[in-house]
Amino acid sequence: MPEYSSTSGPALGLLGTQEGAPPHSVPAGSHGQRTKIDMHHHYCAPQWREWAEHHGLVKPGQLPPWAKLDTEAAIAFMDRAGIATAVLKPMLPARYPSSAQLREAINITLQSMIEVAQSHPGRFAFYVPLFLDDPDASSWAVRRGLGQLGAVGVNVTANYDGVYLGDPSYDRLFHELNEHRAVVDTHPHNLPGCAPGATTVPGIPNFICDFLLDTTRAAVNMISRRVLDRFPDLSVILPHAGGFLPYIATRMQALGRFCDPPLDPAVVRDHLQRFYYDTAGPMAPAATLLTQVPADRLLFGTDWPAAPADTVTDLALSALDADPAFTPEQLQGIYHDNALRLIPQLATV
Numbered sequence: 001m002p003e004y005s006s007t008s009g010p011a012l013g014l015l016g017t018q019e020g021a022p023p024h025s026v027p028a029g030s031h032g033q034r035t036k037i038d039m040h041h042h043y044c045a046p047q048w049r050e051w052a053e054h055h056g057l058v059k060p061g062q063l064p065p066w067a068k069l070d071t072e073a074a075i076a077f078m079d080r081a082g083i084a085t086a087v088l089k090p091m092l093p094a095r096y097p098s099s100a101q102l103r104e105a106i107n108i109t110l111q112s113m114i115e116v117a118q119s120h121p122g123r124f125a126f127y128v129p130l131f132l133d134d135p136d137a138s139s140w141a142v143r144r145g146l147g148q149l150g151a152v153g154v155n156v157t158a159n160y161d162g163v164y165l166g167d168p169s170y171d172r173l174f175h176e177l178n179e180h181r182a183v184v185d186t187h188p189h190n191l192p193g194c195a196p197g198a199t200t201v202p203g204i205p206n207f208i209c210d211f212l213l214d215t216t217r218a219a220v221n222m223i224s225r226r227v228l229d230r231f232p233d234l235s236v237i238l239p240h241a242g243g244f245l246p247y248i249a250t251r252m253q254a255l256g257r258f259c260d261p262p263l264d265p266a267v268v269r270d271h272l273q274r275f276y277y278d279t280a281g282p283m284a285p286a287a288t289l290l291t292q293v294p295a296d297r298l299l300f301g302t303d304w305p306a307a308p309a310d311t312v313t314d315l316a317l318s319a320l321d322a323d324p325a326f327t328p329e330q331l332q333g334i335y336h337d338n339a340l341r342l343i344p345q346l347a348t349v
Helices: 046-054 071-081 099-119 135-145 168-179 210-224 245-258 265-274 287-292 309-322 328-342 344-348
Strands: 036-043 083-090 124-129 153-157 183-187 235-238 276-278
Touching: 036 071, 036 328, 046 099, 071 083, 071 309, 083 099, 083 153, 083 183, 099 124, 099 135, 124 135, 135 153, 135 168, 183 210, 210 235, 210 245, 210 265, 245 265, 245 287, 265 287, 309 328, 328 344
Parallel strands: 036 083, 083 124, 124 153, 153 183, 183 235, 235 276
Antiparallel strands: none
């Protein structure tokens, strides 16, 4: 995923594992038949890694260990977690000195994902990585990925150098995405001002708190700018169950009048129910979320391999299955049906 902007330096890890821990290890047990659709599955193309190292964009050993896992490790994880299809969220974290080089990086990644999907029919689909701080390269990537290569959506970062989703500077590209009726998958990264590789609070990994705040800021800004009203044919996915958004919904409705422009409580409620939310995390118990969001807006996501396999199989899946807020029918929707309604193309990959 492009949670590193084209102007920011490379950084390590998302939900990184401890050094030496095998993020691809999977418990021996299975989680049932392969029926799930994983909407949050990270992918770092080996061709991109080789190219980026050759051009000095990343140093050997700079990427987290999980970024080097191969497709066979992904298939093994998916089989044991009961995942039929995974939608790849590409990551290509580097500082790109020119738009031409960024386009080359995107193209290498797209071609790699196409090869993976074609080599494993039915198992993989993919998003187009966009870097919104380079609008021309992003527009080119939309035309190429969505218009020519069969991507099922685009992946963007919550903020680029502190400019959050919803900012008017992104309107040109959002108009283009709206014309494609695109699925816009989002992902957080470090908060603005946090140096690459650093933590905001010493000893506290940024993915514990900061990533959730990053998603929340982007969502609130999109609500404030009424993105889903101005671009009604977009479908926006918020990762990690929307960050803190469900928990501050009432606060936003009560105090949003102090924002600029003011937040209308009705607009807040409407946008909350129109976003999609993935379960990657693992997420908190769903009772609070379901007071704000219909269950048919929830999508299953693992965050693998950034999230270790045992976190997914032992914690996240068990928590979803045991969550008393969900009915069996709602779980069926989360694991499979909601994704197919959002992206019917997944039935034919």
